[in-house]
Amino acid sequence: MIKKIILAGISALTLSACAVPDKVAKPVEAPVSQAQQEEAQKQAFATPEVTRLKRKVAIARFSNETRYGKTFLRDGENDPLGKQATDMLSSRLVESGKFLVFERPDIEKIKKEQEYTQASNLIGVDTLIVGSVTEFGRKTVGKSGFLSSTKKQVARAKVEIRLVDSKTGHIFFSANGAGEASNEANSVAGFGNRSEYDATLNDKAIAAAVSSVMNEIVRKLDERPWRTDILKREGSTVFISGGQSQGLSIGDTLDIMKAGDTIRSAQSGFDIELPAQKIGSLKILSFFGTDETNEGSVTQITSGTMENSSVSEYFIAEGAN
Incomplete structure (x- = not known):
């Protein structure tokens, strides 16, 4: 009887080991x-x-x-x-x-x-x-x-x-x-x-x-500071690159910056741009373009003046709204 019980126990252990x-x-x-x-x-x-x-x-x-x-x-x-x-x-x-x-x-x-x-x-x-x-x-x-x-x-x-x-x-x-x-x-x-x-x-x-x-x-x-280019200026109206895809909204105020002179460093060999100067502000009036590759904004100068020089000397920076 004891032998049968031992054999039954061994069989149970073997089956449990094979279970998934x-x-x-x-x-x-x-x-x-x-x-x-x-x-x-x-x-x-x-x-x-x-x-x-x-x-x-x-x-x-x-x-x-x-x-x-x-x-x-x-x-x-x-x-x-x-x-x-x-x-x-x-x-x-x-x-x-x-x-x-x-x-x-x-x-x-x-x-x-x-x-x-x-x-x-x-x-x-x-x-x-x-x-x-x-x-x-x-x-x-x-x-x-x-x-x-x-x-x-x-x-x-x-x-x-x-x-x-x-x-x-x-x-x-x-x-x-x-x-x-x-x-x-x-x-x-x-x-x-x-x-x-x-x-x-x-x-x-x-x-x-x-x-x-x-x-x-x-x-x-x-x-990195956000900046964009001026496409064209007609009096106090300024057309800039960038629009809604970049997060701009009608009524936003941006800074007009005049780029500093670029000077080559004799020590490093790099061209170093001197600090830009804020010369005024503008406000976004409307947008144009069809997508992020060709969109732009129509803006109006609200303060400051741009000299009668090439628009390439200026750029637009993020301002306080």
């Missing part, structure tokens, strides 16, 4: 999930109550500096990893509501941006964003026991992003971000979850890397 675990493994992102990063960014973007005018930025296509995804069948233009990073960064900037984002997929660094401003129908921008995926890799780790095993897939990415003044070519800010994503599966005695190759981990790791550096980029871009 109730808990289903879920993908895990480390160290901070993409959802948490995106929520933190939304809160950071929504915090300021002061209305700021949108800056114009352009994203050059990211380069893939890693060996991942590069084969002799792909040329420099067929770079899915770099294009992924570009698209994700562009989406984050647009979602922030602080910028007008344009793309320069075939730009040849800063000189091309200067050519666009002077001799092309592509809109000029204040800042050019360039970057690269500097690290990317995947690994699979696991543990095996007498009857159970665990398999974990991990993807990790690192991006480097630089902000460049499109007028001078000077890199005024650089930052890097890293992200990681993982997926874990468990099995007992051959039963349970199978951990197949998860291609979405690549996307999640890159997204986490871009998200980790977004707050720094937005803050630095937002620190």
Whole structure:
């Protein structure tokens, strides 16, 4: 009788060991999930109550500096990893509501941006964003026991992003971000979850890397003073570039600034612009244009005077409303 009880107990233990675990493994992102990063960014973007005018930025296509995804069948233009990073960064900037984002997929660094401003129908921008995926890799780790095993897939990415003044070519800010994503599966005695190759981990790791550096980029871009050009002046009526897409409203007051002289520094070799001088104010009366690439504003001078000189000597800056 005792022998039968012992055999029954052993059988029960064996069956329980072969049972599929109730808990289903879920993908895990480390160290901070993409959802948490995106929520933190939304809160950071929504915090300021002061209305700021949108800056114009352009994203050059990211380069893939890693060996991942590069084969002799792909040329420099067929770079899915770099294009992924570009698209994700562009989406984050647009979602922030602080910028007008344009793309320069075939730009040849800063000189091309200067050519666009002077001799092309592509809109000029204040800042050019360039970057690269500097690290990317995947690994699979696991543990095996007498009857159970665990398999974990991990993807990790690192991006480097630089902000460049499109007028001078000077890199005024650089930052890097890293992200990681993982997926874990468990099995007992051959039963349970199978951990197949998860291609979405690549996307999640890159997204986490871009998200980790977004707050720094937005803050630095937002620190740059907003300014726009004068298109034409007819007496006290002044036509300026920019309109509703940049956050301007009818009745807004802007400052008329006279640019300072530009002097080349013998020490650094850079052209240094002396401080601009406020010479008056103007008020927005109406808008014209069809979209963000050709919109403008009709304004009226409310204080100060503009000398009978070229409008290129002046620019418009954000004023107190």
